[in-house]
Amino acid sequence: MMPNPMMGMGNMMQMMQQLKSNPMAFLQKRFNLPQNIGNDPQSIVNHLISTGQISQDAVNQAYQMMQKFR
Amino acid sequence: MAYPFYQSPYQQFGGYYPQGYQPSAQPQMVQPQQMQPTQMPVANQAPSTSGIIWVSGAQEAQMYPVAPNNAVALWENSGKLIYLKQADATGKPTMRIYELVERSEVPPAASGAADEKTHDYASREDVASLAGAVKGILGDIEQMKGDLYGVAGRKKTVKKEVTEDDA
Numbered sequence A: 001m002m003p004n005p006m007m008g009m010g011n012m013m014q015m016m017q018q019l020k021s022n023p024m025a026f027l028q029k030r031f032n033l034p035q036n037i038g039n040d041p042q043s044i045v046n047h048l049i050s051t052g053q054i055s056q057d058a059v060n061q062a063y064q065m066m067q068k069f070r
Numbered sequence B: 001m002a003y004p005f006y007q008s009p010y011q012q013f014g015g016y017y018p019q020g021y022q023p024s025a026q027p028q029m030v031q032p033q034q035m036q037p038t039q040m041p042v043a044n045q046a047p048s049t050s051g052i053i054w055v056s057g058a059q060e061a062q063m064y065p066v067a068p069n070n071a072v073a074l075w076e077n078s079g080k081l082i083y084l085k086q087a088d089a090t091g092k093p094t095m096r097i098y099e100l101v102e103r104s105e106v107p108p109a110a111s112g113a114a115d116e117k118t119h120d121y122a123s124r125e126d127v128a129s130l131a132g133a134v135k136g137i138l139g140d141i142e143q144m145k146g147d148l149y150g151v152a153g154r155k156k157t158v159k160k161e162v163t164e165d166d167a
Helices: A006-021 A023-031 A041-050 A056-069 B058-063 B109-120 B124-166
Strands: B053-055 B070-076 B081-087 B093-099
Touching: A006 A023, A023 A041, A041 A056, A056 B053, A056 B070, B058 B070, B058 B081, B058 B093
Parallel strands: B053 B070
Antiparallel strands: B070 B081, B081 B093
16 A cells, blocks of 8 residues: 555645744644754754754854855 | 655655655556655755844854854954854864954055165164264364364464563
8 A cells, every 4th residue: 555645745734734823832842852952943953952962064054154144 | 565655744845745746557566666756956955044043243243052062153244253153072162252353456655665664774884884984074173173272272382472572
């Protein structure tokens, strides 16, 4: 039985809904953030980079993209 | 049972679709070879950047996240300062500030002028020979003085003797 490719789309929509309703809870669940972490993006990025969940190159590229949108 | 065409939601976010997926009569062993999960479409890749990270000042550089055992060079918007931020194994960040000095293609005039000035200075030998010449000239002058004043002195003495005899 072949998997339905549309199942991935359904999961994606569900994730988007969770992100919209409670973004902090979604991030905590997805990236295993501690409960006492701050709500600002700086704290979240610092935690992710210190735990090795994101690379320095990813941070640099995201920062450059953010500057382009400013 | 493995699902070779199953993708996580994150991989699908960029519109990635398996290549060569055809619901035809193909052996199961061939299908994994047709799928190339390591190839990422261009749309999923980050846009090309110049590689320079610009910051507005030291405060923004201090807040920039750096991974442990990593270093990042942050350029100030003015283009005259570079903040080199490093993090050790524990993640403790340190930052150094460097000033940029542009090197022009034309050689600086200061070095050329200094070379010319060294050639204008006289050597010790030149000064010693000049001093000897001056000393010789002074000696000649003194001799000439002596000759001149010596004749004048004899003339005065003769005049006095004549006057006393007359009286």
